[in-house]
Amino acid sequence: MAQRHPDPTDVPTAGASFPHLTTAPPPPAPQAAPKSDPEQGGTPVGDVLAGYLRAQATEFLRALRLHRETGGGLPARAGARAGEPGGASGAGDAARALRRAARRISGSLHTFRPLLDADWSDEMRPELAWLSGTLGLEHACEARLERLLLALQRLSGAGAAAFPPQPVSSAVGAGAPDTGPAVRTAPDRSNLTVGAAKAGALLERQLTLARTRAHSTALQALGSARFHAVADQVAVLASEVPLAPAAAGADLRPLATAAEERLTDAIAALPLVTAGHPYNAVALVHGLAPDPSPHPQDAPWHQVRLLLRLHRYAREALGGGADPVDVRLLAAGQALNRHRDASEAAAAAAQAARTPRIAPATAYALGVLHADQRHEVEAARFAFQQSWLKRPVPAP
Amino acid sequence: MAQRHPDPTDVPTAGASFPHLTTAPPPPAPQAAPKSDPEQGGTPVGDVLAGYLRAQATEFLRALRLHRETGGGLPARAGARAGEPGGASGAGDAARALRRAARRISGSLHTFRPLLDADWSDEMRPELAWLSGTLGLEHACEARLERLLLALQRLSGAGAAAFPPQPVSSAVGAGAPDTGPAVRTAPDRSNLTVGAAKAGALLERQLTLARTRAHSTALQALGSARFHAVADQVAVLASEVPLAPAAAGADLRPLATAAEERLTDAIAALPLVTAGHPYNAVALVHGLAPDPSPHPQDAPWHQVRLLLRLHRYAREALGGGADPVDVRLLAAGQALNRHRDASEAAAAAAQAARTPRIAPATAYALGVLHADQRHEVEAARFAFQQSWLKRPVPAP
Numbered sequence: 001m002a003q004r005h006p007d008p009t010d011v012p013t014a015g016a017s018f019p020h021l022t023t024a025p026p027p028p029a030p031q032a033a034p035k036s037d038p039e040q041g042g043t044p045v046g047d048v049l050a051g052y053l054r055a056q057a058t059e060f061l062r063a064l065r066l067h068r069e070t071g072g073g074l075p076a077r078a079g080a081r082a083g084e085p086g087g088a089s090g091a092g093d094a095a096r097a098l099r100r101a102a103r104r105i106s107g108s109l110h111t112f113r114p115l116l117d118a119d120w121s122d123e124m125r126p127e128l129a130w131l132s133g134t135l136g137l138e139h140a141c142e143a144r145l146e147r148l149l150l151a152l153q154r155l156s157g158a159g160a161a162a163f164p165p166q167p168v169s170s171a172v173g174a175g176a177p178d179t180g181p182a183v184r185t186a187p188d189r190s191n192l193t194v195g196a197a198k199a200g201a202l203l204e205r206q207l208t209l210a211r212t213r214a215h216s217t218a219l220q221a222l223g224s225a226r227f228h229a230v231a232d233q234v235a236v237l238a239s240e241v242p243l244a245p246a247a248a249g250a251d252l253r254p255l256a257t258a259a260e261e262r263l264t265d266a267i268a269a270l271p272l273v274t275a276g277h278p279y280n281a282v283a284l285v286h287g288l289a290p291d292p293s294p295h296p297q298d299a300p301w302h303q304v305r306l307l308l309r310l311h312r313y314a315r316e317a318l319g320g321g322a323d324p325v326d327v328r329l330l331a332a333g334q335a336l337n338r339h340r341d342a343s344e345a346a347a348a349a350a351q352a353a354r355t356p357r358i359a360p361a362t363a364y365a366l367g368v369l370h371a372d373q374r375h376e377v378e379a380a381r382f383a384f385q386q387s388w389l390k391r392p393v394p395a396p
Numbered sequence: 397m398a399q400r401h402p403d404p405t406d407v408p409t410a411g412a413s414f415p416h417l418t419t420a421p422p423p424p425a426p427q428a429a430p431k432s433d434p435e436q437g438g439t440p441v442g443d444v445l446a447g448y449l450r451a452q453a454t455e456f457l458r459a460l461r462l463h464r465e466t467g468g469g470l471p472a473r474a475g476a477r478a479g480e481p482g483g484a485s486g487a488g489d490a491a492r493a494l495r496r497a498a499r500r501i502s503g504s505l506h507t508f509r510p511l512l513d514a515d516w517s518d519e520m521r522p523e524l525a526w527l528s529g530t531l532g533l534e535h536a537c538e539a540r541l542e543r544l545l546l547a548l549q550r551l552s553g554a555g556a557a558a559f560p561p562q563p564v565s566s567a568v569g570a571g572a573p574d575t576g577p578a579v580r581t582a583p584d585r586s587n588l589t590v591g592a593a594k595a596g597a598l599l600e601r602q603l604t605l606a607r608t609r610a611h612s613t614a615l616q617a618l619g620s621a622r623f624h625a626v627a628d629q630v631a632v633l634a635s636e637v638p639l640a641p642a643a644a645g646a647d648l649r650p651l652a653t654a655a656e657e658r659l660t661d662a663i664a665a666l667p668l669v670t671a672g673h674p675y676n677a678v679a680l681v682h683g684l685a686p687d688p689s690p691h692p693q694d695a696p697w698h699q700v701r702l703l704l705r706l707h708r709y710a711r712e713a714l715g716g717g718a719d720p721v722d723v724r725l726l727a728a729g730q731a732l733n734r735h736r737d738a739s740e741a742a743a744a745a746a747q748a749a750r751t752p753r754i755a756p757a758t759a760y761a762l763g764v765l766h767a768d769q770r771h772e773v774e775a776a777r778f779a780f781q782q783s784w785l786k787r788p789v790p791a792p
Binding site: 152154155156157193195196278279281284285286287288289353358359360361362363364365366367368369370371372375376378379382 | 548550551552553589591592674675677680681682683684685749754755756757758759760761762763764765766767768771772774775778
């Protein structure tokens, strides 16, 4: 079995085999080729990369300005809430755009590292990772809660009003989320239904607390000297990209190809044959084993998700930042996002079941919910396998 | 949507459409045709049916004799246990053969009713159904427990010695099953593992109790005057089949075709498009709704299972009782057996979770187990859809 890559920085051994894939690594996207060729021919190659990085840095600064205008990052204006114009949802959009640009800059610094000033690049990447991680946590808690409440609603029978999903309102920049008892309990029809209602209330309490903490952390981060230093660095990047001497006359494509090879090697190491066999029941194996969270079997899939993103950003950089999205990559990425979300939701349900002194009916509902989300994990792997192998055969 | 058939006795409206199937009703098996044609041509058609019924009656009597020889049905010899020569497993095999023959006789009386003496047939069928139902219950409890303990073992991680499946030993004719504490508890590694161990012990206790009751009921049934009356009727059937006057010159095939049409109509009413879409998550819908057992959505599938069996027996009768098994029918039948078993196991887990005063960890494990078995239900539907639609396309 090929070695797995716990960190995108690890460059896998060249020439790894592809035992699970019937497809060769995809050729460069046809849309990208005509654009990158003339640009790489007509302008210095470093300029293509510099142009992409400058565009992302500009986007970062635009999102940051929008975020400040909508009240984000200003604890004094914490009164700006969901629903108010320019309130939480504007700040939420801005925070998402900030993270989006930060990920692209960070990914490009990684993939094209030999072409960039090494000291600058090595200093900036962890700071960008810290920023996008910190800003993403609140949204992750919110999305996880919504996913779990929707699943409980589905499992409780159609039309049950027990768990209206809370509106996805708060984001960095909004006021502290409402931590009050928001779950309406359904009429007691049986102790299992009561269990589902109680499980929903418990998850709401725990994940809202986690979201509140993430919110505070994000606000602190946005007001910190560390953040201002990152923002200053990005502002410099928007006007001048510190290229390495090696960038003159270099070709971006071998580095982009290396990123793609890291991806295909990692995919080759995935158990895709099993994943392509529906209802293989692998995701719930060890579902009752001690400490089921995080699931070790999920890690290689999470890693592929990161490598797929790096591959996509590298294609974007080659295409001058305007590369049309490849449908296959998009579907594969969505499947891996779903995998990650379901994995984390399942872990949250298992974690909630460890709360002391809960009622048996609550614990039962959390057990059903945990298994449901682990099957979502399995379904996401199947979806990934299907989308990834779709290329070589004609579309149905 | 075509009407569903809660009872195989209901003859569905002719000409129901097949919206979910891309296949026409399968033609009579090629193996059956050459056999049934000469026989139906060369001998009176009633003789083909009479021959089949006589053969099944003879098999019934043979199984009954074997059952008595191995100690079955003799409460005074309750000391005959699993492992002893001629003990439980011999009696178990004999009980299975008894049920097998009883089902075939009963099914043929139903399918070919117009060709048989109506009063005799209508009197005998419910008695045979009572017998095979009573004899099957103990085995069902045993198989259900084994399925659930194996699932718990799988969910608790590889190699855990917590739930060695109990040997399938006891059957009608063996002594009362051991109701002692047979589950070995795994070392306490976490409260979830403890929960799995406790859930296993609880299920073992409840299903062993149910099995013991079923065992007693079966023993009583086999010693009853009611049973002796059935056995006497079967003994008469082994030598003389009471045909109706209409049987002279009649053709078996239209009645067999009608049985097949009842099957294909019922299958057409199944949600096969959904079932063929892996991970559709339908089986666990309402998993936390009040009173999840029995699941109403399972009923049409159970009904198809019965109709498939009737179709298979009708084919057997046409083929002179020696019709080679159609692989597709076999696979479809196995999928429906798996569906039924998983459905009942899931209900048993949900039922156990309603036991008062269980620990939250136990309830959590039962919730995971319930969801796992409901996914088995969904997997079985997928397997049925795959096997049923396999005919029209060339094998991959």
